[in-house]
Amino acid sequence: MENILLILTYIAVTASAVSGALEARKHEMDIVRAMTIAFVTAFGGGTMRDLLLGRTPIFWVVDPFLSVITFFAALISFYWIDRIPKPLLNVPDAIGLAIFSILGATYAMQIDASAIVIVLMGVITGVFGGVLRDLMCNRIPKVFRQNTELYATCSFIGTWVFVICIWIGINSLAASILGASTVFILRLIAMRFKVTLPAP
Amino acid sequence: MENILLILTYIAVTASAVSGALEARKHEMDIVRAMTIAFVTAFGGGTMRDLLLGRTPIFWVVDPFLSVITFFAALISFYWIDRIPKPLLNVPDAIGLAIFSILGATYAMQIDASAIVIVLMGVITGVFGGVLRDLMCNRIPKVFRQNTELYATCSFIGTWVFVICIWIGINSLAASILGASTVFILRLIAMRFKVTLPAP
Amino acid sequence: MENILLILTYIAVTASAVSGALEARKHEMDIVRAMTIAFVTAFGGGTMRDLLLGRTPIFWVVDPFLSVITFFAALISFYWIDRIPKPLLNVPDAIGLAIFSILGATYAMQIDASAIVIVLMGVITGVFGGVLRDLMCNRIPKVFRQNTELYATCSFIGTWVFVICIWIGINSLAASILGASTVFILRLIAMRFKVTLPAP
Numbered sequence: 290m291e292n293i294l295l296i297l298t299y300i301a302v303t304a305s306a307v308s309g310a311l312e313a314r315k316h317e318m319d320i321v322r323a324m325t326i327a328f329v330t331a332f333g334g335g336t337m338r339d340l341l342l343g344r345t346p347i348f349w350v351v352d353p354f355l356s357v358i359t360f361f362a363a364l365i366s367f368y369w370i371d372r373i374p375k376p377l378l379n380v381p382d383a384i385g386l387a388i389f390s391i392l393g394a395t396y397a398m399q400i401d402a403s404a405i406v407i408v409l410m411g412v413i414t415g416v417f418g419g420v421l422r423d424l425m426c427n428r429i430p431k432v433f434r435q436n437t438e439l440y441a442t443c444s445f446i447g448t449w450v451f452v453i454c455i456w457i458g459i460n461s462l463a464a465s466i467l468g469a470s471t472v473f474i475l476r477l478i479a480m481r482f483k484v485t486l487p488a489p
Numbered sequence: 490m491e492n493i494l495l496i497l498t499y500i501a502v503t504a505s506a507v508s509g510a511l512e513a514r515k516h517e518m519d520i521v522r523a524m525t526i527a528f529v530t531a532f533g534g535g536t537m538r539d540l541l542l543g544r545t546p547i548f549w550v551v552d553p554f555l556s557v558i559t560f561f562a563a564l565i566s567f568y569w570i571d572r573i574p575k576p577l578l579n580v581p582d583a584i585g586l587a588i589f590s591i592l593g594a595t596y597a598m599q600i601d602a603s604a605i606v607i608v609l610m611g612v613i614t615g616v617f618g619g620v621l622r623d624l625m626c627n628r629i630p631k632v633f634r635q636n637t638e639l640y641a642t643c644s645f646i647g648t649w650v651f652v653i654c655i656w657i658g659i660n661s662l663a664a665s666i667l668g669a670s671t672v673f674i675l676r677l678i679a680m681r682f683k684v685t686l687p688a689p
Numbered sequence: 690m691e692n693i694l695l696i697l698t699y700i701a702v703t704a705s706a707v708s709g710a711l712e713a714r715k716h717e718m719d720i721v722r723a724m725t726i727a728f729v730t731a732f733g734g735g736t737m738r739d740l741l742l743g744r745t746p747i748f749w750v751v752d753p754f755l756s757v758i759t760f761f762a763a764l765i766s767f768y769w770i771d772r773i774p775k776p777l778l779n780v781p782d783a784i785g786l787a788i789f790s791i792l793g794a795t796y797a798m799q800i801d802a803s804a805i806v807i808v809l810m811g812v813i814t815g816v817f818g819g820v821l822r823d824l825m826c827n828r829i830p831k832v833f834r835q836n837t838e839l840y841a842t843c844s845f846i847g848t849w850v851f852v853i854c855i856w857i858g859i860n861s862l863a864a865s866i867l868g869a870s871t872v873f874i875l876r877l878i879a880m881r882f883k884v885t886l887p888a889p
Contacts (some may be wrong), residue, residue, distance in 0.1 A: 319886040321842055328809070336741065341536065343545025345743025346800060350810070353803035360805075400546060403553035405560075409528070410550070442521055486519040541736065543745025546716040600746060603753035605760075609728070610750070642721055 293462055294395065297388050297469075298335070298348065302348055302355050305347030305385035306331040306362040309422050311378055314370045316426045326425050327363030331355075333418035334389040338410060342396055379480055382419060387472035390415030390444040391465045404452055411448030415472070416441050439479040439486065493662055494595065497669075498535070498548065502555050504586035506531040506562040509622050511578055514570045516626045519560050526625050527563030531555075533618035534589045538610060542596055582619060582681055587672035590615030590644040591651055591665045604652055611648030615672070616641050639679040639686065647672030693862055694795065697788050697869075698735070698748065702755050704849055705785035706731040706762040710821050714770045716826045726825050727763030731755075734789040738810060742796055772864035779880055782819060787872035790815030790844040791851055791865045804852055811848030815872070816841050839879040839886065847872030 309330030313323035332349050339347045349355045366373075366381075393414025397407040419440075451468025455461065478484065509530030513523035532549050539547045549555045566573075566581075593614025597607040619640075651668025655661065678684065709730030711864025713723035732749050741745045749755045766773075766781075792812025797807040819840075855861065878884065 321886055325841060340540055340740055341545070341547045341550060343743070345745075346802075347544075347741045347743075350741060350797070350800070350802055353806050356805040356809060397550070400550070402546075402550055406550050406553050406557040409556060441525060451654075485858050486521055540740055541745070541747045541750060543747075545745075597750070600750070602746075602750055605756040606750050606753050609756060641725060686721055 292337060293465065294392065297465065298355070299358065299390055300351075301385050301388035301392060302331045302335070302379040303358055303362045304388070304416050305334070306359040307366040308379075308382040308385055308419070310363040310366040311370055311373070312422055312426050314367050315378075318426075319365060320364075323367045324360070324363050326422055327367075328356075328359055329425060330385070330422040331359045331362075333421040334385075334400055334414040334416070335392065335418075336415045338393045338414040340415060341410065341413070344396065348460045373422070380477075383473050383476040383480075384478060385418060386415045386440070386444055386449065387469040389418065390436045390448050390472050391469045394451055394462070395465070398455070408445065408448045411451070412441055412444045415444035415448075426431065428480060437485065439475065439484050442486070443472050443475040443479060446475060490661060493665065494592065497592055499555070499558065501588035501592060502531045502535075503558055503587050504581040504588070505534070505618050506559040508579075508582040508585055508619070509564040510563040510566040511570055511573070511581065512622055512626055514567055515578075518626075520564075520567060523567045524560070524563050526622055527567075528556075528559055529625060529682075530585070530618045531559045532623040533563075533621040534585075534614040534616070535618075537617045538593045538596060538614040541610065541613070542600060544596065569645065580677075583644065583673050583676040583680075585618060586615045586640070586644055586676060587647065587669040589618065590648050590672050591669045594648045594651055594668070595661070595665070598655070607652055608645065608648045611651070612641055612644045615644035615648075637685060639675065639684050642686070643672050643675040643679060646675060656677045690859060693865065694792065697792055697865065699755070699758065701788035701792060702731045702735075702749075702760045702787050703758055704781040705789070705818050706759040707766040707777075708782040708819070709783055710763040711770055711773070711781065712822055712826050714767050715778075718766075718826075720767060723767045724760070724763050726822055727767075727799070728756075728759055729825060730785070730818045730822040731759045732787075733821040734814040734816070735792065735818075737817045738793045738796060738814040741810065741813070742800060744796065767870040780877075781874040783873050783880075785818060786815045786840070786844055786876060787847065787869040789818065790834075790848050790872050791869045794848045794851055794868070795865070796856070796862070807852055808848045809846065810839055810846045811851070815844040815848075837885065839875065839884050842886070843872050843875040843879060846875060 306327040309327035310323050312330075313326040316457035318326070332347075332355075335348050339345060390411040394407045394411035402410065447468050447470075450471045451464050454464035454467050459467070492660075506527040509527035510523050512530075513526040518526070532555075534632065535548050539545060590611040594607045594611035599612035647668050647670075650671045651664050654664035654667050659667070706727040710723050712730075715725040718726070732747075732755075735748050737747060790811040794807045794811035797810035802810065835878035847868050847870075850871045851864050854864035854867050859867070
């Protein structure tokens with residue numbers, strides 16, 4: 290299980306780093322700012338999770354390779370952005386959202402938190418890196434804008450899917466894949482068909 | 490004493506959740522955003538307090554009922570806002586400010602912090618949830634706006650009242666009530682009579 | 690070594706408090722807001738460092754004199770701003786940036802973090818107080834604005850100088866002075882000659 294969590298962390302961090310660098314590049318930032326935003330996006334969610342759960346030192350302080358990977362993922366995507374087909378630009382963000390949600394929920398489970406706290410931790414971990422990225426690109430984060438496609442809601446539903454899978458005894462790898470896929474697919478659908486919440 | 494702290498925490502969290510949901514509703518946000526803001530307002534101050542004092546896992550990770558209460562408090566106040574008389578709209582915020590200030594000071598006392606740190610911790614815990622709520626509603630937080638009624642100052646004075654009460658030997662329940670009432674009444678007075686700090 | 694770290698902390702906190710108060714005064718804030726911003730600037734970077742490294746309770750919770758010093762440094766600089774020659778206004782910020790960078794790197798070294806994490810921790814610790822200050826003065830932080838003089842980059846280079854000095858066996862006091870001086874001088878040069886990063 291530890292190995293799976295490690296692999297998931299690497300994928301989520303890489304995807305988030307790419308999404309941070311791409312977003313910074315879209316806002317015509319220079320490489321230092323893009324790198325900063327990539328690091329914050331890649332490490333933000335997991336850092337918040339570790340702080341809230343009392344898992345210190347934080348995950349990326351313990352594992353230096355995460356910083357190396359973030360560095361190169363950001364560097365490459367910053368300079369290669371023009372070669373990336375437009376429809377793919379939002380995929381890394383969706384991957385980070387999906388996997389970080391499951392990771393947050395998993396670590397909350399490990400300290401025997403109850404279901405509602407597990408789901409909250411999933412959503413916070415999934416969403417937080419992207420919120421910081423959007424704030425640093427000087428935009429209202431996706432979570433808070435009106436008339437924007439579902440974002441935190443995807444993470445919320447997918448984390449519940451994961452929790453329920455674990456409850457009914459599905460093994461954690463399958464549950465993780467199911468939960469993360471739910472977040473990911475919901476997010477893609479929400480963007481594709483511009484699904485928004487009804488105004489009050 | 491533990492029981493009193495628990496009850497105070499429940500009141501403060503509920504009041505802050507209500508204030509978050511009301512504020513979100515005023516800005517015409519949908520229920521998911523209102524819920525997010527309610528949770529951040531309810532948990533923000535205490536989370537910052539627990540992080541700074543090294544009390545992890547954080548209080549709401551340990552006690553799932555806080556999340557349940559926040560959820561329902563936000564839900565009800567979001568849909569009932571129209572039935573709440575206007576002058577009462579700022580009361581929940583004042584209650585949260587008052588009680589969280591005392592809670593922050595109390596926990597800082599428990600690790601034998603000195604008076605100035607205790608007061609700082611009171612102000613941070615009292616103010617932080619509201620600051621995050623205002624930021625998420627895309628406003629300059631009350632603490633930082635010019636020509637706004639006293640906010641952090643009320644928390645500052647009330648926390649000093651609490652600390653001095655403890656110093657002169659008043660029991661902690663009475664001291665808590667006195668301190669919290671001071672914050673609460675000062676805040677109401679400040680809003681009613683639009684008391685502001687003199688410009689420099 | 691502990692004594693040196695203590696002295697460096699006092700200098701960095703004082704300088705940052707001054708820079709916070711001056712910045713607030715420039716934005717015509719009142720004394721309570723200026724005090725708030727001074728505290729956040731003085732304590733922000735070190736707080737983030739301690740949280741990430743799991744050093745709790747946080748440094749300023751443990752040492753109450755830091756709060757006292759911040760209070761008076763902010764008070765004096767707030768009321769004396771008109772007597773400070775204009776070119777000196779950015780010096781406290783540069784001192785805080787320089788020393789906090791080295792402090793962040795040093796504490797990361799103490800838990801045997803690897804070089805890239807040490808440097809990241811240096812940059813975060815150096816930059817974070819100033820970022821919060823700028824946010825609270827309702828500006829885009831220096832790190833994120835376009836066409837602004839080098840800021841995080843100075844911290845990055847100086848922290849590497851410090852790390853390399855330690856590697857090649859220079860004693861930690863000399864390494865700290867070399868590293869901090871590098872950050873400080875680079876920052877002054879960047880401001881004096883308006884050195885910016887090339888746009889992408």
